[in-house]
Amino acid sequence: MDLIVGDLLDLVRARPAGEPVWTSLRRGFDVFGVPYHPEYAAPILRLVFGTPVLLAGYLRKLQEAQETVIALLVQRAEAAGTPYAPGDPAPRALTAAAFGCLVAAHHSWLESGAEGPFEAAIDRAMDAVRPPA
Numbered sequence: 001m002d003l004i005v006g007d008l009l010d011l012v013r014a015r016p017a018g019e020p021v022w023t024s025l026r027r028g029f030d031v032f033g034v035p036y037h038p039e040y041a042a043p044i045l046r047l048v049f050g051t052p053v054l055l056a057g058y059l060r061k062l063q064e065a066q067e068t069v070i071a072l073l074v075q076r077a078e079a080a081g082t083p084y085a086p087g088d089p090a091p092r093a094l095t096a097a098a099f100g101c102l103v104a105a106h107h108s109w110l111e112s113g114a115e116g117p118f119e120a121a122i123d124r125a126m127d128a129v130r131p132p133a
Helices: 002-014 021-033 038-050 052-079 090-111 118-128
Strands: none
Touching (some): 002 052, 021 052, 021 090, 021 118, 038 090
16 A cells, blocks of 8 residues: 555646646556556455454545645645645545545445446545545
8 A cells, every 4th residue: 555655646736736736646646556466356355344453444544645645735735835724625635535435436446246347436525525626
């Protein structure tokens, strides 16, 4: 997971400075669509989601990843000259919503029999709650 989070951060950092945060986060989630061993992706996710202790560990890792992404979004806004005000919930809310969509996409993809590209499940989930422009 740590390798994927590093790749996620790299993808978000590489996005255009003026791009909406939601779009940058979605593109960052592309790292989850290309598992290192695609033939094992669905069985591993089923095992993780079906085993409480593994699910707890996975969700803890996702929470740690969110904190890192939030820090990146704050830095990105400062670099663009549009810093978030102290206590502004926007970077945390956007990040939490996006990661919630990632988990929803995992469930949806598994429930569909892991048919089709995982990226399509992420797109559907994130489109369902896309913030207004």
